[in-house]
Amino acid sequence: MTSIGSLVGQNVHDVLEFPEFRRRDQVSLIGTNSMVGSPNNFRCDKCYIVPNTNSPEFKERILEIIKLEKPSLILSGRDEDTETVATLLEEFPGLGAKMPYGRASTLKYALDKWESWVFCQKYNLPFAETFVLGKSGDFSQLEKFAAQFGFPLIAKPIQGFASKGVFFIRSLEDAKVVSEFPNYMFQEYLGQGESLDEYFRQLDGLTPLFAHAPNIYHHSCHTVIAPDGSFDPIFISRNEHESGTTVGFKKVQDPDLEELTKRFVAAFHTEGGFGPLTVQFRKDQRGVWKAQEMNMRTNGNTFPRFMMGQDDLGLILDGVLPEEKFPIFHAPEETHQLIIGKSLKSHIIFPEDLNQLQNEQVWSN
Numbered sequence: 001m002t003s004i005g006s007l008v009g010q011n012v013h014d015v016l017e018f019p020e021f022r023r024r025d026q027v028s029l030i031g032t033n034s035m036v037g038s039p040n041n042f043r044c045d046k047c048y049i050v051p052n053t054n055s056p057e058f059k060e061r062i063l064e065i066i067k068l069e070k071p072s073l074i075l076s077g078r079d080e081d082t083e084t085v086a087t088l089l090e091e092f093p094g095l096g097a098k099m100p101y102g103r104a105s106t107l108k109y110a111l112d113k114w115e116s117w118v119f120c121q122k123y124n125l126p127f128a129e130t131f132v133l134g135k136s137g138d139f140s141q142l143e144k145f146a147a148q149f150g151f152p153l154i155a156k157p158i159q160g161f162a163s164k165g166v167f168f169i170r171s172l173e174d175a176k177v178v179s180e181f182p183n184y185m186f187q188e189y190l191g192q193g194e195s196l197d198e199y200f201r202q203l204d205g206l207t208p209l210f211a212h213a214p215n216i217y218h219h220s221c222h223t224v225i226a227p228d229g230s231f232d233p234i235f236i237s238r239n240e241h242e243s244g245t246t247v248g249f250k251k252v253q254d255p256d257l258e259e260l261t262k263r264f265v266a267a268f269h270t271e272g273g274f275g276p277l278t279v280q281f282r283k284d285q286r287g288v289w290k291a292q293e294m295n296m297r298t299n300g301n302t303f304p305r306f307m308m309g310q311d312d313l314g315l316i317l318d319g320v321l322p323e324e325k326f327p328i329f330h331a332p333e334e335t336h337q338l339i340i341g342k343s344l345k346s347h348i349i350f351p352e353d354l355n356q357l358q359n360e361q362v363w364s365n
Contacts, residue, residue: 003077004031005038011302039347046364053080106273110296123267149188190282221261249340
């Protein structure tokens with residue numbers, strides 16, 4: 001698994017080590033990471049230090065590790081890894097490893113948020129109205145976009161993750177500043193903008209030590225698509241945020257969201273996509289459901305969904321490697337109504353292990 005130190009990596013560890021359905025001893029887990037000090041490194045059977053994904057050396061190092069370890073399956077911890085490794089496996093089909101994320105060409109619809117918008121327009125899927133300077137028009141057209149949808153708008157990196165680099169745009173002056181940033185996009189704010197008025201007033205006063213917009217949540221619709229287009233039951237959760245991180249989950253039933261998600265599944269499969277698919281929805285100012293982002297890899301909600309009844313990891317492994325007969329967890333019916341809260345965890349890292357990984361660039365248990 002790449003980027004094993006990520007929240008996604010922690011989720012995979014937690015699913016495999018779940019005491020009531022432990023499957024950790026049924027896999028050999030090899031992690032890669034660019035950060036030496038991550039506790040997740042030392043929960044693996046073996047971990048390699050690799051260059052940052054964006055560096056030119058990353059691809060060569062990953063290829064070297066795949067040839068050496070000969071993994072049956074490669075999972076991705078971050079978006080950048082997904083595209084790079086999927087492309088690598090297509091360039092070198094003799095490696096034998098598999099990724100459960102469809103073709104590299106379909107991953108762009110989730111990794112690049114402008115491509116998400118174009119994809120949704122092609123298939124008439126509801127998505128937050130989006131504007132990119134140079135593609136949607138010039139700044140005068142952006143002014144019209146802002147007049148149509150009102151403030152606040154959202155500005156975010158076209159290729160970003162975990163809410164990093166996302167801004168509220170409250171005026172044309174804000175928009176002018178962000179328009180100078182490379183590879184940024186503007187979106188309508190999904191939700192009731194007036195609910196943020198008090199928060200914005202606080203930001204205009206004394207500078208807070210920490211800032212967190214109130215009552216931010218989205219609905220996450222998740223399934224796993226098989227290569228033949230069939231898919232597992234759609235799991236819908238209401239995800240509450242705090243400072244860009246999801247901290248609370250509750251499974252919900254919503255027929256409208258389920259039907260919308262089925263349309264996304266059909267569109268992705270038409271393009272050749274398969275594997276895990278997560279679509280984040282919020283209601284716009286008129287109360288209409290629209291997607292704000294899509295994800296086509298293992299993600300940071302894998303363990304909460306597992307505890308509430310959907311074993312993503314088991315479904316992926318059983319679908320990609322059926323000959324292994326990897327067991328799938330079927331949670332008791334009452335767990336479907338659980339409310340899951342997330343908090344920080346503490347882990348011990350032994351100095352000798354840290355030194356080994358730092359000096360040798362590889363650590364094994």
